[in-house]
Amino acid sequence: MPGQVQIRRVWKPLAHVACALPLAVLLLELLAVGPFRIGPNPALAIRDTLGTWGLRLLLATLAMTPLRLATGQAWPLAFRRLLGLWSFAYVLLHFVTYFVLDRGIELGIILEDVAKRPYITIGTAAFLLMVPLAVTSTAGWRRRLGPRWTRLHRLVYPVAILACWHYYWLVKRDVREPLLYVTVLLMLLGWRLVARRAARRTAPAARPD
Amino acid sequence: MLIRKAPDIRPSEITPERVFRDRRRLLKAAGFIGASALLAEARAADTIPANHRRLANVKKVPAPAGLTPNTFEEVTGYNNFYEFGTDKSDPAANSGKFRPKPWKVAIEGEAEVTGSFDFDALVSPHQLEERIYRFRCVEAWSMVIPWVGIPLGDVLKRFKPSSKAKYVAFETVMRPEEMPGQRYPILDWPYVEGLTIAEAMHPLTLLVTGVYGVELPAQNGAPLRLMVPWKYGFKSIKSIVRIRFTEQQPPTSWNLAAPDEYGFYANVNPKVDHPRWSQASERVVSSGLGSLLASRVPTQPFNGYAAQVASLYTGLDLARNF
Known part of the structure; x- marks a missing residue:
């Protein structure tokens, strides 16, 4: 079981490197370094890679609390904010790529997309709901908000549901990958419901968030 | 089965006047073999790997000016061919086991001549032509591709379709052992498509055997595919093993799914959106960093071929028959 110092000095930097890896690969592909190639439709490849990693890291964030309770160890919680912020970084870049590279900053078209294309509507909603979570992720905000912080950060659940739904809705036909994420999400949420019920039976005050 | 020696005037040589005039207009509009076509050839010579067999005796047909073909790498590396997987890079990566020769095509249905025909029996009586066409995917991306092939109508006429032949149905080969995508029910395999007889006989509709002057690579639908340039890409069925003349409108894979x-007609139409995305504009596929900031271009009715094909749909509600 890693101690506080080891987590801060070793494991967190490693986690940052791991989270930055997909971004680094994308950069290598863009610059066509060695065997890395972005392919014939770079703008969309960037947009989709960023979105996928945003979703994967979001699910990883949601896995930390179950992991803590399953292992009986506290260390997974130390990575929750790190993973959540990296997820937000990828989602933000995903949105910027769509806005700038795919849609050429044409506000009219983007507003039409958001209004007329349901998968873009819910994707945008998920992104906007992530903003307050990222802003209030600091220790200062957590202290200031007190118990309201926990309530606010439950927004992560609708965000994750909307994000999976967004992905499921946009694929043309092959829903295998989005279904995989939906399954993981349902497991993570289902686990919480079960754990909460169990916790209620034994100690009504304690429940996982 | 053998196809007998063609009569003095082959049916394919009798061109309806309307079509003939259209052809004239097409050629006139093109004017000259644009610099783009020459450029394409120069570029292609550099980039086509040596293992691709060059097609001999290909007649060059002038391309409309202003069409710059995509590179060979783009045309053969960014494909929708779900039989090999659903990612754009899957068809190139997973088609190594596919054997396009020997190849037979079954000709069936409402025609005088039917039976099973070798690839050569189908193709070799005809003059191969290079046609540079715009290609518009239903997913709102596009390319410009120098296909090699023969007008489908010229081939179909040899089988003497009867007056009952109102449609032509096509079927892709079913080989799950060579086509890993067919092992998953993403679509109801084998892939099927169809055209009205008028669409199939239109001089723009091409039975394709090559691209960039070489034999069609597996990921592009070897050895035989359709190219219907005014329709979304999924209409242009690949690796064809069955052609059937029918009286009723045949089922089509994406429409069934x-x-x-996805409708039966699937004509490129910027005014009729896909329920989930807009068809008003398209992203021109282009590798390289420069393309990152290139904006989308407006999609043209019938993919820019309205002058030649719009008359096929006179009186048809294109929004309803999408």
Whole structure:
């Protein structure tokens, strides 16, 4: 079981490197370094890679609390904010790529997309709901908000549901990958419901968030 | 089965006047073999790997000016061919086991001449032509591709379709052992498509055997595919093993999979959106960093071929018959 110092000095930097890896690969592909190639439709490849990693890291964030309770160890919680912020970084870049590279900053078209294309509507909603979570992720905000912080950060659940739904809705036909994420999400949420019920039976005050 | 020696005037040589005039207009509009076509050839010579067999005796047909073909790498590396997987890079990566020779095509249905025909029996009586066409995917991306092939109508006429032949149905080969995508029920295999007889006989509709002057690579639908340039790409069925003349409109794979999203006609139409995305504009596929900031271009009715094909649909509600 890693101690506080080891987590801060070793494991967190490693986690940052791991989270930055997909971004680094994308950069290598863009610059066509060695065997890395972005392919014939770079703008969309960037947009989709960023979105996928945003979703994967979001699910990883949601896995930390179950992991803590399953292992009986506290260390997974130390990575929750790190993973959540990296997820937000990828989602933000995903949105910027769509806005700038795919849609050429044409506000009219983007507003039409958001209004007329349901998968873009819910994707945008998920992104906007992530903003307050990222802003209030600091220790200062957590202290200031007190118990309201926990309530606010439950927004992560609708965000994750909307994000999976967004992905499921946009694929043309092959829903295998989005279904995989939906399954993981349902497991993570289902686990919480079960754990909460169990916790209620034994100690009504304690429940996982 | 053998195809007998063609009569003095082959049916294919008798061109309806309307079509003939259209052809004239097409050629006139093109004017000259644009610099783009020459450029394409120069570029292609550099980039086509040596293992691709060059097609001999290909007649060059002038391309409309202003069409710059995509590179060979783009045309053969960014494909929708779900039989090999659903990612754009899957068809190139997973088609190594596919054997396009020997190849037979079954000709069936409402025609005088039917039976099973070798690839050569189908193709070799005809003059191969290079046609540079715009290609528009239903997913709102596009390319410009120098296909090699023969007008489908010229081939079909040899089988003497009867007056009952109102449609032509096509079927892709079913080989799950060579086509890993067919092992998953993403679509109801084998892939099927169809055209009206008028669409099939239109001089723009091409039976394709090559691209960039070489034999069609597996990921592009070897050895035989359709190219219907005014329709979304999924209409241009690949690796064809069955052609059937029918009286009724035949079922088509994407229509069966999602009838509200993909119609039988599937003509490129910027005014009729896909339920989930806009068809008003398209992203021109282009590798390289320069393309990152390139904006989308407006999609043209019938993919820019309205002058030649719009008359096929006179009186048809294109929004309803999408």
